[in-house]
Amino acid sequence: MENKKSMHSNDRLMKSIEKEVSKFSQHFMSNAKWIKLIDHLVDNMDEIKKIQFKRIQDDTIGELYLDENSSFEFDYWNTAFEGINSFGGWLQYKEIEYLSFPKLIDRNTEQNLEKISAVIQTIGQFHLETDENELRLICYKK
Template identity: 55%
Template sequence: MRTKKALRYDEQKIKEIDSAISKFSQPLMSNSKWVKLIKQIVDNADEIKKILFKKVQNNKNGELYLDSESIFEFDYWQTGFEGNNSFNDWLEYREIEYLIFPKVIDSKTNQDLDRIFTLIKEVGEFYLELDENELKLVCYKI
């Protein structure tokens, strides 16, 4: 049973997300595309080592924690992540403005951005921007 305080928090969060989303002209992702993308990421976790994201509500960047051990068959995976991010909070797909796959993970490890680009394209059509430093998957158009 949810308390009134928890319900008010949820309502406020929804209002903040809705307000932030209204500034964009076009969403480029759906929940079903997210689920397919996450499955591809988990299935290829040995090649996709680091994923950053930006929330629509603010300029904070976070990191998604998805690896080969991630289990996403639960109902909540249909609309968002639970605790699989550096904010340690529920993260709805619709509040993610973009994902970034950085080339450099640390001084000894790089990601193959061309390979990640190909893996994402195997899932479907996405708005992707690729340069020598990162691959960006855009979720909203301005």
């Protein structure tokens, strides 16, 4: 049961997110697009070994913990992830500036960025940027 303090805290968080979102001139994602993307990533987890993200509120890089057992209305919802990120707790989709798929996972493991890009592009149009080290799915641009 939520109390007044937790409701006010959530309101402050949402206002803070909206303030940061307003600093970007280009918005490439919607909640519906996020759900399609996550569903598709979960269905193709054999190709995806690591997903990082950058929040709009700061320069901190986090990690999403999706796997083949991640499911809608258990791990992710209409507007947010619940606890399947390195920060714990809720992570609103609208507070993610970009997703990053690094090529090098560790000394012995790499991700195939071309295959991940192909997986993402089967869903629809996304703003992707790539170089030899990572693939980025851009959610906002200034």
